[in-house]
Amino acid sequence: xxxxxxxxxxxxxxxxxxxxxxxxxxxxxxxxxxxxxxxxxxxxxxxxxxxxxxxxxxxxxxxxxxxxxxxxxxxxxxxxxxxxxxxxxxxxxxxxxxxxxxxxxxxxxxxxxxxxxxxxxxxxxxxxxxxxxxxxxxxxxxxxxxxxxxxxxxxxxxxxxxxxxxxxxxxxxxxxxxxxxxxxxxxxxxxxxxxxxxxxxxxxxxxxxxxxxxxxxxxxxxxxxxxxxxxxxxxxxxxxxxxxxxxxxxxxxxxxxxxxxxxxxxxxxxxxxxxxxxxxxxxxxxxxxxxxxxxxxxxxxxxxxxxxxxxxxxxxxxxxxxxxxxxxxxxxxxxxxxxxxxxxxxxxxxxxxxxxxxxxxxxxxxxxxxxxxxxxxxxxxxxxxxxxxxxxxxxxxxxxxxxxxxxxxxxxxxxxxxxxxxxxxxxxxxxxxxxxxxxxxxxxxxxxxxxxxxxxxxxxxxxxxxxxxxxxxxxxxxxxxxxxxxxxxxxxxxxxxxx
Amino acid sequence: xxxxxxxxxxxxxxxxxxxxxxxxxxxxxxxxxxxxxxxxxxxx
Numbered sequence: 070x071x072x073x074x075x076x077x078x079x080x081x082x083x084x085x086x087x088x089x090x091x092x093x094x095x096x097x098x099x100x101x102x103x104x105x106x107x108x109x110x111x112x113x114x115x116x117x118x119x120x121x122x123x124x125x126x127x128x129x130x131x132x133x134x135x136x137x138x139x140x141x142x143x144x145x146x147x148x149x150x151x152x153x154x155x156x157x158x159x160x161x162x163x164x165x166x167x168x169x170x171x172x173x174x175x176x177x178x179x180x181x182x183x184x185x186x187x188x189x190x191x192x193x194x195x196x197x198x199x200x201x202x203x204x205x206x207x208x209x210x211x212x213x214x215x216x217x218x219x220x221x222x223x224x225x226x227x228x229x230x231x232x233x234x235x236x237x238x239x240x241x242x243x244x245x246x247x248x249x250x251x252x253x254x255x256x257x258x259x260x261x262x263x264x265x266x267x268x269x270x271x272x273x274x275x276x277x278x279x280x281x282x283x284x285x286x287x288x289x290x291x292x293x294x295x296x297x298x299x300x301x302x303x304x305x306x307x308x309x310x311x312x313x314x315x316x317x318x319x320x321x322x323x324x325x326x327x328x329x330x331x332x333x334x335x336x337x338x339x340x341x342x343x344x345x346x347x348x349x350x351x352x353x354x355x356x357x358x359x360x361x362x363x364x365x366x367x368x369x370x371x372x373x374x375x376x377x378x379x380x381x382x383x384x385x386x387x388x389x390x391x392x393x394x395x396x397x398x399x400x401x402x403x404x405x406x407x408x409x410x411x412x413x414x415x416x417x418x419x420x421x422x423x424x425x426x427x428x429x430x431x432x433x434x435x436x437x438x439x440x441x442x443x444x445x446x447x448x449x450x451x452x453x454x455x456x457x458x459x460x461x462x463x464x465x466x467x468x469x470x471x472x473x474x475x476x477x478x479x480x481x482x483x484x485x486x487x488x489x490x491x492x493x494x495x496x497x498x499x500x501x502x503x504x505x506x507x508x509x510x511x512x513x514x515x516x517x518x519x520x521x522x523x524x525x526x527x528x529x530x531x532x533x534x535x536x537x538x539x540x541x542x543x544x545x546x547x548x549x550x551x552x553x554x555x556x557x558x559x560x561x562x563x564x565x566x567x568x
Numbered sequence: 569x570x571x572x573x574x575x576x577x578x579x580x581x582x583x584x585x586x587x588x589x590x591x592x593x594x595x596x597x598x599x600x601x602x603x604x605x606x607x608x609x610x611x612x
Contacts, residue, residue, distance in 0.1 A: 270573075271573040317594055324588040331584045
Protein backbone atom coordinates (compact mmCIF):
# COMPACT_ATOMS: atom_id res chain seq x y z
CA UNK A 70 0.00 0.00 0.00
CA UNK A 71 2.82 2.41 0.84
CA UNK A 72 4.49 1.52 -2.45
CA UNK A 73 1.31 2.54 -4.21
CA UNK A 74 1.10 5.85 -2.33
CA UNK A 75 4.73 6.94 -2.61
CA UNK A 76 5.14 8.16 -6.19
CA UNK A 77 6.75 10.75 -8.41
CA UNK A 78 4.64 13.52 -6.86
CA UNK A 79 6.37 13.11 -3.49
CA UNK A 80 9.68 14.25 -4.95
CA UNK A 81 8.65 16.50 -7.84
CA UNK A 82 5.25 18.02 -6.97
CA UNK A 83 5.36 18.58 -3.21
CA UNK A 84 8.42 20.87 -3.04
CA UNK A 85 7.03 23.08 -5.82
CA UNK A 86 3.64 23.31 -4.11
CA UNK A 87 5.19 24.22 -0.76
CA UNK A 88 7.39 26.92 -2.26
CA UNK A 89 4.55 28.40 -4.32
CA UNK A 90 2.00 28.41 -1.50
CA UNK A 91 3.46 30.07 1.54
CA UNK A 92 6.52 28.00 2.39
CA UNK A 93 6.36 26.97 6.05
CA UNK A 94 2.76 28.12 6.46
CA UNK A 95 1.74 25.69 3.67
CA UNK A 96 2.31 22.92 6.21
CA UNK A 97 -0.65 24.13 8.30
CA UNK A 98 -3.41 23.64 5.68
CA UNK A 99 -1.45 20.65 4.40
CA UNK A 100 -1.64 18.78 7.70
CA UNK A 101 -5.24 19.89 8.32
CA UNK A 102 -6.16 18.46 4.89
CA UNK A 103 -4.25 15.28 5.75
CA UNK A 104 -6.32 14.83 8.91
CA UNK A 105 -9.71 15.83 7.49
CA UNK A 106 -9.53 14.54 3.92
CA UNK A 107 -6.53 12.32 3.32
CA UNK A 108 -6.70 9.90 6.23
CA UNK A 109 -10.54 9.62 6.22
CA UNK A 110 -10.48 8.90 2.47
CA UNK A 111 -7.74 6.34 3.04
CA UNK A 112 -10.03 4.55 5.53
CA UNK A 113 -13.02 4.88 3.20
CA UNK A 114 -11.12 3.21 0.33
CA UNK A 115 -9.75 0.47 2.56
CA UNK A 116 -13.26 -0.08 3.96
CA UNK A 117 -14.83 -0.27 0.50
CA UNK A 118 -12.14 -2.70 -0.64
CA UNK A 119 -12.27 -5.04 2.35
CA UNK A 120 -16.08 -5.13 2.31
CA UNK A 121 -16.22 -5.69 -1.46
CA UNK A 122 -13.50 -8.31 -1.26
CA UNK A 123 -15.67 -10.43 1.06
CA UNK A 124 -18.14 -10.66 -1.83
CA UNK A 125 -15.36 -11.50 -4.30
CA UNK A 126 -15.06 -8.04 -5.87
CA UNK A 127 -11.62 -6.63 -6.51
CA UNK A 128 -12.66 -3.44 -8.34
CA UNK A 129 -15.04 -0.56 -7.68
CA UNK A 130 -18.03 -1.60 -9.85
CA UNK A 131 -18.58 -4.75 -7.82
CA UNK A 132 -17.55 -3.13 -4.56
CA UNK A 133 -20.09 -0.31 -5.00
CA UNK A 134 -22.83 -2.78 -5.86
CA UNK A 135 -22.07 -4.67 -2.63
CA UNK A 136 -22.51 -1.49 -0.59
CA UNK A 137 -25.50 -0.04 -2.42
CA UNK A 138 -28.04 -2.50 -3.81
CA UNK A 139 -29.07 -0.44 -6.78
CA UNK A 140 -28.57 -1.13 -10.50
CA UNK A 141 -26.78 2.21 -10.90
CA UNK A 142 -24.14 1.42 -8.28
CA UNK A 143 -21.97 -0.72 -10.56
CA UNK A 144 -21.91 1.98 -13.24
CA UNK A 145 -20.70 4.59 -10.73
CA UNK A 146 -17.80 2.26 -10.07
CA UNK A 147 -16.59 2.81 -13.62
CA UNK A 148 -14.55 5.71 -12.24
CA UNK A 149 -12.34 3.21 -10.42
CA UNK A 150 -11.54 1.48 -13.73
CA UNK A 151 -11.37 4.60 -15.88
CA UNK A 152 -9.04 6.66 -13.68
CA UNK A 153 -6.62 3.82 -13.06
CA UNK A 154 -6.39 2.73 -16.71
CA UNK A 155 -5.98 6.26 -18.05
CA UNK A 156 -3.42 7.27 -15.43
CA UNK A 157 -1.58 3.94 -15.76
CA UNK A 158 -0.92 4.54 -19.46
CA UNK A 159 0.43 8.08 -19.29
CA UNK A 160 2.12 7.53 -15.93
CA UNK A 161 4.13 4.67 -17.48
CA UNK A 162 5.27 7.10 -20.18
CA UNK A 163 6.54 9.57 -17.56
CA UNK A 164 8.01 6.65 -15.62
CA UNK A 165 9.88 5.63 -18.78
CA UNK A 166 11.67 9.00 -18.70
CA UNK A 167 13.07 8.12 -15.28
CA UNK A 168 14.30 4.77 -16.63
CA UNK A 169 15.84 6.54 -19.62
CA UNK A 170 17.52 9.18 -17.45
CA UNK A 171 18.90 6.47 -15.17
CA UNK A 172 20.46 4.91 -18.26
CA UNK A 173 21.72 8.29 -19.52
CA UNK A 174 23.28 8.92 -16.09
CA UNK A 175 25.20 5.63 -16.30
CA UNK A 176 26.22 6.34 -19.89
CA UNK A 177 27.38 9.84 -18.98
CA UNK A 178 25.23 11.35 -21.74
CA UNK A 179 24.50 14.52 -19.75
CA UNK A 180 28.01 15.14 -18.47
CA UNK A 181 29.26 18.64 -19.20
CA UNK A 182 25.93 19.96 -20.50
CA UNK A 183 25.00 23.52 -19.56
CA UNK A 184 21.44 24.65 -18.85
CA UNK A 185 20.59 25.14 -22.52
CA UNK A 186 22.12 21.77 -23.38
CA UNK A 187 20.15 20.05 -20.61
CA UNK A 188 16.90 21.63 -21.82
CA UNK A 189 17.62 20.52 -25.36
CA UNK A 190 18.39 17.03 -24.04
CA UNK A 191 14.91 16.82 -22.44
CA UNK A 192 12.93 18.60 -25.16
CA UNK A 193 14.44 16.48 -27.95
CA UNK A 194 13.30 13.38 -26.04
CA UNK A 195 9.78 14.79 -25.64
CA UNK A 196 9.49 16.07 -29.20
CA UNK A 197 9.90 13.50 -31.96
CA UNK A 198 10.19 16.19 -34.63
CA UNK A 199 13.43 17.34 -32.98
CA UNK A 200 15.97 14.50 -33.35
CA UNK A 201 18.89 16.82 -32.55
CA UNK A 202 19.84 14.76 -29.46
CA UNK A 203 17.72 11.60 -29.38
CA UNK A 204 16.75 9.37 -32.27
CA UNK A 205 13.00 8.96 -32.81
CA UNK A 206 12.97 5.36 -31.59
CA UNK A 207 14.60 6.11 -28.21
CA UNK A 208 11.44 7.20 -26.32
CA UNK A 209 9.56 4.21 -27.75
CA UNK A 210 12.30 1.85 -26.59
CA UNK A 211 12.25 3.07 -22.99
CA UNK A 212 8.46 3.17 -22.92
CA UNK A 213 8.31 -0.42 -24.15
CA UNK A 214 10.89 -1.46 -21.55
CA UNK A 215 8.93 0.27 -18.78
CA UNK A 216 5.65 -1.30 -19.81
CA UNK A 217 7.38 -4.66 -20.14
CA UNK A 218 8.71 -4.42 -16.58
CA UNK A 219 5.34 -3.31 -15.23
CA UNK A 220 3.38 -6.07 -16.88
CA UNK A 221 6.01 -8.68 -16.05
CA UNK A 222 5.54 -7.79 -12.38
CA UNK A 223 1.73 -7.82 -12.46
CA UNK A 224 1.68 -11.05 -14.48
CA UNK A 225 3.33 -12.75 -11.51
CA UNK A 226 0.34 -11.90 -9.33
CA UNK A 227 0.01 -10.08 -6.04
CA UNK A 228 2.38 -12.10 -3.83
CA UNK A 229 5.08 -13.13 -6.28
CA UNK A 230 4.95 -9.94 -8.32
CA UNK A 231 3.70 -6.77 -6.67
CA UNK A 232 4.58 -7.61 -3.05
CA UNK A 233 8.04 -8.76 -4.06
CA UNK A 234 8.61 -5.59 -6.08
CA UNK A 235 7.54 -3.45 -3.11
CA UNK A 236 9.83 -5.39 -0.76
CA UNK A 237 12.78 -4.66 -3.05
CA UNK A 238 11.78 -1.29 -4.44
CA UNK A 239 10.68 0.53 -1.29
CA UNK A 240 13.89 -0.02 0.73
CA UNK A 241 15.97 0.99 -2.32
CA UNK A 242 13.82 4.10 -2.76
CA UNK A 243 14.25 5.13 0.89
CA UNK A 244 17.97 4.31 0.85
CA UNK A 245 18.63 6.33 -2.31
CA UNK A 246 16.55 9.23 -1.01
CA UNK A 247 18.27 9.21 2.39
CA UNK A 248 21.75 9.11 0.81
CA UNK A 249 20.87 11.99 -1.50
CA UNK A 250 19.42 14.05 1.37
CA UNK A 251 22.63 13.56 3.38
CA UNK A 252 24.72 14.55 0.35
CA UNK A 253 22.60 17.61 -0.42
CA UNK A 254 22.56 18.88 3.16
CA UNK A 255 26.32 18.48 3.54
CA UNK A 256 27.19 20.28 0.30
CA UNK A 257 29.66 23.14 0.57
CA UNK A 258 27.94 26.48 -0.11
CA UNK A 259 28.09 27.61 -3.73
CA UNK A 260 25.52 30.25 -4.74
CA UNK A 261 23.97 29.64 -1.31
CA UNK A 262 24.11 27.00 1.39
CA UNK A 263 21.72 24.00 1.35
CA UNK A 264 20.29 25.26 4.63
CA UNK A 265 19.26 28.43 2.84
CA UNK A 266 17.34 26.10 0.54
CA UNK A 267 15.50 24.66 3.52
CA UNK A 268 15.02 28.19 4.82
CA UNK A 269 13.47 29.06 1.46
CA UNK A 270 11.19 26.00 1.70
CA UNK A 271 10.01 26.63 5.25
CA UNK A 272 9.99 30.41 5.77
CA UNK A 273 6.38 31.15 6.75
CA UNK A 274 4.25 33.60 4.79
CA UNK A 275 1.28 34.23 7.08
CA UNK A 276 -0.63 36.18 4.44
CA UNK A 277 -0.81 32.97 2.40
CA UNK A 278 -3.22 31.47 4.95
CA UNK A 279 -5.83 34.04 3.94
CA UNK A 280 -5.75 32.86 0.32
CA UNK A 281 -8.31 30.10 -0.49
CA UNK A 282 -6.05 28.90 -3.30
CA UNK A 283 -3.41 27.89 -0.74
CA UNK A 284 -5.88 25.73 1.19
CA UNK A 285 -7.06 24.13 -2.03
CA UNK A 286 -3.50 23.55 -3.19
CA UNK A 287 -2.79 21.83 0.14
CA UNK A 288 -5.91 19.67 -0.13
CA UNK A 289 -5.03 18.86 -3.74
CA UNK A 290 -1.51 17.84 -2.82
CA UNK A 291 -2.76 15.57 -0.02
CA UNK A 292 -5.22 14.09 -2.43
CA UNK A 293 -2.66 13.23 -5.11
CA UNK A 294 0.07 12.11 -2.81
CA UNK A 295 -2.02 9.49 -1.02
CA UNK A 296 -3.38 8.02 -4.28
CA UNK A 297 -6.95 8.31 -3.02
CA UNK A 298 -9.81 8.54 -5.52
CA UNK A 299 -8.26 6.09 -7.96
CA UNK A 300 -9.58 2.70 -6.92
CA UNK A 301 -6.14 1.20 -6.37
CA UNK A 302 -6.31 1.22 -2.56
CA UNK A 303 -9.68 -0.52 -2.59
CA UNK A 304 -8.35 -3.05 -5.09
CA UNK A 305 -5.47 -3.93 -2.76
CA UNK A 306 -7.73 -3.89 0.33
CA UNK A 307 -10.05 -6.44 -1.30
CA UNK A 308 -7.42 -9.05 -0.44
CA UNK A 309 -7.88 -8.45 3.30
CA UNK A 310 -9.90 -10.68 5.55
CA UNK A 311 -13.01 -9.54 7.36
CA UNK A 312 -11.29 -8.92 10.70
CA UNK A 313 -7.98 -7.59 9.39
CA UNK A 314 -7.10 -4.14 10.65
CA UNK A 315 -7.61 -1.25 8.28
CA UNK A 316 -7.55 1.68 10.73
CA UNK A 317 -3.93 1.47 11.86
CA UNK A 318 -2.67 0.04 8.57
CA UNK A 319 -4.32 2.83 6.59
CA UNK A 320 -2.87 5.42 8.94
CA UNK A 321 0.59 3.80 8.68
CA UNK A 322 0.36 3.94 4.87
CA UNK A 323 -0.47 7.64 4.97
CA UNK A 324 2.25 8.34 7.54
CA UNK A 325 4.92 6.49 5.54
CA UNK A 326 3.97 8.44 2.46
CA UNK A 327 4.17 11.71 4.42
CA UNK A 328 7.65 10.85 5.68
CA UNK A 329 8.81 10.21 2.13
CA UNK A 330 7.20 13.45 0.98
CA UNK A 331 7.95 15.95 3.75
CA UNK A 332 11.26 14.71 5.15
CA UNK A 333 12.85 13.29 1.99
CA UNK A 334 11.03 14.98 -0.91
CA UNK A 335 11.17 18.37 0.80
CA UNK A 336 14.91 18.14 1.48
CA UNK A 337 16.12 17.18 -1.97
CA UNK A 338 15.34 19.16 -5.09
CA UNK A 339 14.78 22.66 -3.71
CA UNK A 340 17.79 22.76 -1.32
CA UNK A 341 20.00 21.28 -4.06
CA UNK A 342 18.88 23.82 -6.64
CA UNK A 343 19.20 26.74 -4.19
CA UNK A 344 22.73 25.64 -3.28
CA UNK A 345 24.01 25.83 -6.84
CA UNK A 346 21.77 28.43 -8.47
CA UNK A 347 20.57 30.62 -5.58
CA UNK A 348 17.09 31.44 -4.32
CA UNK A 349 16.13 33.67 -7.27
CA UNK A 350 16.83 30.97 -9.83
CA UNK A 351 15.08 28.36 -7.67
CA UNK A 352 11.86 30.41 -7.81
CA UNK A 353 12.00 30.45 -11.62
CA UNK A 354 12.83 26.75 -11.76
CA UNK A 355 10.00 25.85 -9.36
CA UNK A 356 7.56 27.85 -11.49
CA UNK A 357 8.79 25.96 -14.56
CA UNK A 358 7.20 22.74 -13.31
CA UNK A 359 8.20 19.45 -11.75
CA UNK A 360 9.69 18.00 -14.90
CA UNK A 361 12.06 20.91 -15.42
CA UNK A 362 13.05 20.63 -11.75
CA UNK A 363 13.62 16.88 -11.91
CA UNK A 364 15.01 16.40 -15.41
CA UNK A 365 16.89 19.63 -16.11
CA UNK A 366 17.92 21.24 -12.83
CA UNK A 367 18.85 18.12 -10.89
CA UNK A 368 21.23 16.74 -13.57
CA UNK A 369 22.82 20.23 -13.69
CA UNK A 370 23.28 20.02 -9.92
CA UNK A 371 24.83 16.55 -10.22
CA UNK A 372 27.29 17.82 -12.84
CA UNK A 373 28.55 20.37 -10.32
CA UNK A 374 28.91 18.03 -7.34
CA UNK A 375 32.43 17.88 -5.93
CA UNK A 376 34.11 14.53 -6.53
CA UNK A 377 34.13 14.28 -10.31
CA UNK A 378 32.33 12.20 -12.88
CA UNK A 379 31.63 9.11 -10.82
CA UNK A 380 29.88 11.18 -8.14
CA UNK A 381 27.67 12.77 -10.81
CA UNK A 382 26.91 9.31 -12.19
CA UNK A 383 26.11 7.86 -8.76
CA UNK A 384 23.89 10.82 -7.83
CA UNK A 385 22.08 10.62 -11.18
CA UNK A 386 21.48 6.90 -10.81
CA UNK A 387 20.19 7.37 -7.27
CA UNK A 388 17.91 10.30 -8.13
CA UNK A 389 16.37 8.82 -11.28
CA UNK A 390 16.48 5.33 -9.78
CA UNK A 391 14.47 6.46 -6.78
CA UNK A 392 11.99 8.21 -9.10
CA UNK A 393 11.72 5.01 -11.14
CA UNK A 394 11.04 2.85 -8.08
CA UNK A 395 8.57 5.44 -6.76
CA UNK A 396 6.85 5.30 -10.14
CA UNK A 397 6.77 1.56 -10.75
CA UNK A 398 5.47 0.67 -7.28
CA UNK A 399 2.57 3.02 -8.04
CA UNK A 400 1.94 1.99 -11.64
CA UNK A 401 1.71 -1.74 -10.92
CA UNK A 402 -1.05 -0.86 -8.43
CA UNK A 403 -2.91 1.01 -11.17
CA UNK A 404 -3.02 -2.10 -13.33
CA UNK A 405 -4.65 -4.16 -10.58
CA UNK A 406 -8.31 -2.97 -10.74
CA UNK A 407 -8.66 -3.58 -14.51
CA UNK A 408 -7.02 -7.00 -14.24
CA UNK A 409 -9.21 -7.99 -11.28
CA UNK A 410 -12.31 -6.83 -13.15
CA UNK A 411 -11.57 -8.93 -16.23
CA UNK A 412 -10.62 -12.01 -14.23
CA UNK A 413 -13.50 -12.05 -11.78
CA UNK A 414 -16.21 -11.11 -14.30
CA UNK A 415 -15.11 -12.79 -17.52
CA UNK A 416 -13.13 -15.69 -16.10
CA UNK A 417 -9.95 -14.67 -17.88
CA UNK A 418 -6.64 -16.03 -16.71
CA UNK A 419 -4.14 -13.47 -15.45
CA UNK A 420 -1.84 -13.88 -18.46
CA UNK A 421 -4.66 -13.17 -20.87
CA UNK A 422 -5.81 -10.10 -18.90
CA UNK A 423 -2.24 -8.81 -18.76
CA UNK A 424 -1.78 -9.33 -22.51
CA UNK A 425 -4.96 -7.41 -23.35
CA UNK A 426 -4.29 -4.48 -20.99
CA UNK A 427 -0.63 -4.34 -22.09
CA UNK A 428 -1.64 -4.20 -25.77
CA UNK A 429 -4.02 -1.35 -25.01
CA UNK A 430 -1.32 0.46 -23.02
CA UNK A 431 1.27 0.09 -25.79
CA UNK A 432 -1.13 1.34 -28.45
CA UNK A 433 -2.46 4.33 -26.52
CA UNK A 434 0.91 5.06 -24.93
CA UNK A 435 2.38 5.50 -28.42
CA UNK A 436 -0.10 8.36 -28.96
CA UNK A 437 1.34 10.10 -25.89
CA UNK A 438 4.85 9.79 -27.29
CA UNK A 439 3.77 11.04 -30.71
CA UNK A 440 1.68 13.97 -29.49
CA UNK A 441 3.15 14.88 -26.10
CA UNK A 442 4.15 18.35 -27.29
CA UNK A 443 0.62 19.07 -28.47
CA UNK A 444 -1.03 18.39 -25.13
CA UNK A 445 -2.31 14.83 -25.62
CA UNK A 446 -1.03 13.81 -22.18
CA UNK A 447 -2.12 17.05 -20.49
CA UNK A 448 -5.74 16.27 -21.31
CA UNK A 449 -5.57 12.82 -19.73
CA UNK A 450 -3.69 14.18 -16.74
CA UNK A 451 -6.32 16.83 -16.15
CA UNK A 452 -9.58 14.98 -16.80
CA UNK A 453 -8.67 11.60 -15.29
CA UNK A 454 -5.57 12.28 -13.19
CA UNK A 455 -6.86 15.44 -11.52
CA UNK A 456 -10.57 16.11 -11.90
CA UNK A 457 -11.51 12.44 -12.19
CA UNK A 458 -9.85 11.62 -8.88
CA UNK A 459 -12.00 14.12 -6.99
CA UNK A 460 -15.15 12.83 -8.72
CA UNK A 461 -14.22 9.25 -7.83
CA UNK A 462 -13.43 10.15 -4.21
CA UNK A 463 -16.71 12.00 -3.85
CA UNK A 464 -18.58 8.99 -5.25
CA UNK A 465 -16.73 6.73 -2.82
CA UNK A 466 -17.77 8.86 0.15
CA UNK A 467 -21.37 9.13 -1.08
CA UNK A 468 -21.70 5.39 -1.64
CA UNK A 469 -19.76 4.21 1.43
CA UNK A 470 -20.93 6.79 3.96
CA UNK A 471 -24.23 8.25 2.81
CA UNK A 472 -25.78 5.29 0.96
CA UNK A 473 -24.26 2.37 2.87
CA UNK A 474 -25.02 4.38 6.00
CA UNK A 475 -22.75 6.42 8.30
CA UNK A 476 -23.10 3.95 11.18
CA UNK A 477 -22.31 1.02 8.90
CA UNK A 478 -19.32 2.88 7.46
CA UNK A 479 -17.93 3.66 10.91
CA UNK A 480 -18.51 0.08 12.05
CA UNK A 481 -16.76 -1.23 8.93
CA UNK A 482 -13.68 0.92 9.50
CA UNK A 483 -13.53 0.12 13.23
CA UNK A 484 -13.89 -3.61 12.63
CA UNK A 485 -10.64 -5.33 13.59
CA UNK A 486 -9.04 -1.95 14.31
CA UNK A 487 -5.72 -2.07 16.14
CA UNK A 488 -6.18 1.51 17.31
CA UNK A 489 -9.01 3.39 18.96
CA UNK A 490 -11.15 5.51 16.64
CA UNK A 491 -13.78 7.66 18.41
CA UNK A 492 -16.99 6.62 16.61
CA UNK A 493 -18.94 9.88 16.93
CA UNK A 494 -16.04 12.02 15.73
CA UNK A 495 -15.31 9.63 12.87
CA UNK A 496 -18.99 9.62 11.90
CA UNK A 497 -19.10 13.43 11.85
CA UNK A 498 -15.91 13.78 9.81
CA UNK A 499 -16.91 11.13 7.27
CA UNK A 500 -20.49 12.36 6.90
CA UNK A 501 -19.89 16.10 6.72
CA UNK A 502 -16.31 17.32 6.80
CA UNK A 503 -14.68 15.15 4.13
CA UNK A 504 -17.54 15.51 1.60
CA UNK A 505 -17.60 19.27 2.24
CA UNK A 506 -13.87 19.54 1.51
CA UNK A 507 -14.30 17.46 -1.65
CA UNK A 508 -17.28 19.48 -2.88
CA UNK A 509 -15.43 22.75 -2.33
CA UNK A 510 -12.37 21.34 -4.09
CA UNK A 511 -14.44 20.13 -7.03
CA UNK A 512 -16.44 23.37 -7.24
CA UNK A 513 -13.32 25.50 -7.16
CA UNK A 514 -11.56 23.43 -9.78
CA UNK A 515 -14.66 23.43 -11.99
CA UNK A 516 -14.85 27.23 -12.00
CA UNK A 517 -11.13 27.96 -12.00
CA UNK A 518 -9.81 25.24 -14.26
CA UNK A 519 -12.31 22.76 -15.68
CA UNK A 520 -14.40 25.26 -17.65
CA UNK A 521 -11.42 27.15 -19.17
CA UNK A 522 -9.71 23.81 -19.88
CA UNK A 523 -12.84 22.41 -21.51
CA UNK A 524 -13.22 25.48 -23.69
CA UNK A 525 -9.52 25.34 -24.70
CA UNK A 526 -8.91 28.90 -23.52
CA UNK A 527 -5.36 30.03 -24.21
CA UNK A 528 -4.47 26.95 -26.25
CA UNK A 529 -2.36 27.27 -29.39
CA UNK A 530 -4.51 26.63 -32.50
CA UNK A 531 -2.29 23.73 -33.60
CA UNK A 532 -2.98 21.95 -30.30
CA UNK A 533 -6.76 22.09 -30.42
CA UNK A 534 -7.35 19.19 -32.81
CA UNK A 535 -4.94 16.89 -30.91
CA UNK A 536 -6.51 17.80 -27.56
CA UNK A 537 -9.99 17.01 -28.88
CA UNK A 538 -8.70 13.72 -30.25
CA UNK A 539 -7.21 13.00 -26.84
CA UNK A 540 -10.60 13.61 -25.22
CA UNK A 541 -12.24 11.43 -27.85
CA UNK A 542 -9.97 8.51 -26.97
CA UNK A 543 -10.74 8.99 -23.27
CA UNK A 544 -14.49 9.15 -23.95
CA UNK A 545 -14.27 5.97 -26.03
CA UNK A 546 -12.48 4.18 -23.19
CA UNK A 547 -15.09 5.42 -20.71
CA UNK A 548 -17.97 4.13 -22.85
CA UNK A 549 -16.14 0.84 -23.46
CA UNK A 550 -15.74 0.30 -19.73
CA UNK A 551 -19.42 1.10 -19.07
CA UNK A 552 -20.33 -1.44 -21.73
CA UNK A 553 -18.01 -4.04 -20.18
CA UNK A 554 -19.67 -3.51 -16.80
CA UNK A 555 -23.10 -4.05 -18.39
CA UNK A 556 -21.83 -7.16 -20.15
CA UNK A 557 -20.26 -8.47 -16.94
CA UNK A 558 -23.46 -8.14 -14.93
CA UNK A 559 -25.53 -9.78 -17.67
CA UNK A 560 -23.07 -12.63 -17.66
CA UNK A 561 -23.23 -12.89 -13.88
CA UNK A 562 -27.03 -12.98 -14.02
CA UNK A 563 -27.00 -15.64 -16.72
CA UNK A 564 -24.60 -17.78 -14.67
CA UNK A 565 -26.60 -17.29 -11.46
CA UNK A 566 -23.70 -15.60 -9.70
CA UNK A 567 -24.38 -12.94 -7.04
CA UNK A 568 -24.79 -9.46 -8.56
CA UNK B 569 18.25 29.38 8.52
CA UNK B 570 15.90 31.66 10.44
CA UNK B 571 14.31 30.57 13.71
CA UNK B 572 10.82 30.76 12.23
CA UNK B 573 11.72 28.58 9.24
CA UNK B 574 13.51 26.14 11.53
CA UNK B 575 10.48 25.99 13.83
CA UNK B 576 8.19 25.12 10.90
CA UNK B 577 10.58 22.50 9.60
CA UNK B 578 10.96 20.90 13.02
CA UNK B 579 7.17 20.92 13.46
CA UNK B 580 6.61 19.28 10.05
CA UNK B 581 9.33 16.67 10.48
CA UNK B 582 8.31 15.88 14.07
CA UNK B 583 4.69 15.46 13.04
CA UNK B 584 5.30 13.02 10.20
CA UNK B 585 8.15 11.12 11.83
CA UNK B 586 6.25 10.92 15.12
CA UNK B 587 3.12 9.67 13.39
CA UNK B 588 5.07 7.13 11.33
CA UNK B 589 7.02 5.92 14.34
CA UNK B 590 3.89 5.57 16.45
CA UNK B 591 2.07 3.63 13.68
CA UNK B 592 4.92 1.18 13.16
CA UNK B 593 5.41 0.74 16.90
CA UNK B 594 1.74 -0.18 17.21
CA UNK B 595 1.85 -2.44 14.16
CA UNK B 596 4.95 -4.28 15.34
CA UNK B 597 3.50 -4.61 18.83
CA UNK B 598 0.32 -6.09 17.47
CA UNK B 599 0.00 -9.81 17.06
CA UNK B 600 0.19 -10.08 13.28
CA UNK B 601 -1.19 -13.18 11.69
CA UNK B 602 0.49 -13.77 8.35
CA UNK B 603 -2.03 -16.25 6.97
CA UNK B 604 -3.63 -15.01 3.81
CA UNK B 605 -6.79 -15.94 1.99
CA UNK B 606 -6.83 -16.38 -1.77
CA UNK B 607 -7.74 -13.10 -3.48
CA UNK B 608 -11.24 -12.53 -4.77
CA UNK B 609 -11.47 -13.85 -8.28
CA UNK B 610 -7.79 -13.45 -9.08
CA UNK B 611 -4.79 -15.72 -9.16
CA UNK B 612 -1.96 -15.17 -6.71
